[in-house]
Amino acid sequence: MKEFDVFIAGGGIAGSVAAKYTAKGGLSTLFIEKYKTPRMKSCSGIQFPYLEKIFGEKIPLDRLCTNELTKVSMHRPDGKKIKAPFKMLNFMRDVFDDWLNEVAIKNGAEFRDECSLIDWEIVHDDIIITISDKYKNTEKIKAKYLIDATGLMPKVRMKMRPNDFEKRSSGATINYYFDGETDLDPNTLYQYWNLEFNNMMFAWIYKKSDLWVIGTGYDKNIAKVGQKFFDFVKEKYNLKGEVVKKEGFSSTMNMGESKVNLGEGQILFVGDAAGLVDMCRGVGMDAAALSGRLAAKAILKIEKKRKKPSQTFQLYSRIMRKLVKQTINNVRKGIYNLKNNEELLIYLKKFMLKEGIVMMIQKFFNKFRRAEKITLLPP
Ligand SMILES: Cc1cc2nc3c(=O)[nH]c(=O)nc-3n(C[C@H](O)[C@H](O)[C@H](O)COP(=O)(O)OP(=O)(O)OC[C@H]3O[C@@H](n4cnc5c(N)ncnc54)[C@H](O)[C@@H]3O)c2cc1C
Secondary structure, eight states, rough: EEEEEEEEESSSHHHHHHHHHHHTTOOOEEEEOOSSOOOOOOOOOOTTTTHHHHHHHOOOOHHHHHHHHEEEEEETSSSEEEEEEEEEOOOOOHHHHHHHHOOOOOHTTTEEEEEEEEEEEEEETEEEEEEEEEOOEEEEEEEHHHHOTTSSSOHHHHHHHHGBBBSOOOOEEEEEEEEEEEEHHHHHTEEEETTTOOSSSSSEEEETEEEEEEEESSSHHHHHHHHHHHHHHHTTTEEEEEEEEEEEEEOBBOOOGGGGGOOTTTTOGGGGGOOOBBTTBOOOHHHHHHHHHHHHHHHHHHHHTTTOOHHHHHHHHHHHHHHHHHHHHHHHHOOGGSSHHHHHHHHHHHHHHHHOOOOOOOOHHHSSGGGOOOOOOOO
């Protein structure tokens, strides 16, 4: 049986960052990805520039879209809008995550794609993990630490904490990829705050290299709501062309306060598997990267101090306190409890100006903070 210090399931953002840092710290690390890479992932692929600091890497230009996003345009239900300059990273998750996989490999991690975590069990102080390749050949791997970075349908967490998941979908998203002419600005991220279009956050429009993406999320009837938003955008911005692809995504994870969970003993949850995607902030990749980095930090510290691997969860929870607190506070602040657009308008007037100012202040202070201490935006 092959043995590793650290086994990581999931080759997305959280898994790749965790793998980079455990391998860089000298621990033998295996990380696996279920799909053939580069793999597609339903995601807008928009992030704050501080993501590079959390990665500890400069993103190569060829991993970014050809159009930059430099402005944001927030539309309220009463038709008013707020425009602001705001530079963001814009990338496609297949080419981007493929680069992150490469970074982890360059730092010494072993990687296998088309390889799935099937099951695991704790035997004495070790974890015996069963994995399967594309031919359904299974293999057992022994590791001291197991990181679940398998996203919103987390394989390890679902077995450990089945009650964190619902029988039916708890929320879904849809993206229309549109090829053609429009009156939209290719450098602007459009956010439509309107409960008729999205009852979890904002509906979105942005450009990704040659294609426009028009998408939204809803707790039910996503196909119908998505079409309604697309028809609205088509008329308002004079879309002339064709939809070349539609992409959907849904999850059964309970999105209440209890969604955040970091694992147990030497089994750590990171990124979406830990419930760190934040509907209120409208993003999740920064939390995924930061949690991956902090999970690696906790493991490296436990190894250095020769403590028992089962003590890792305690340390990981401690260094994750700020991020967990922010995520849970944002669950409480979310718009899903609002009844109508009038209530949404009051909510937006109350929070937006204040949050805009706090965001600029935190953005400034982030420049001086160490990567592990960054305040994720909007705060
Ligand atoms: C429509 C949409 C738009 C979004 N837009 C943004 C955005 O603009 N900005 C932002 O910051 N966030 C956005 N998010 C959230 C963001 O996509 C997630 O927060 C982020 O991808 C989480 O990263 P992760 O590494 O935890 O999980 P993932 O990126 O989901 O990676 C998990 C990986 O694990 C693999 N896997 C699953 N099961 C197994 C298994 N059994 N064995 C091995 N591998 C397995 C999966 O194939 C996947 O590659 C968006 C999400 C959606 C759905």
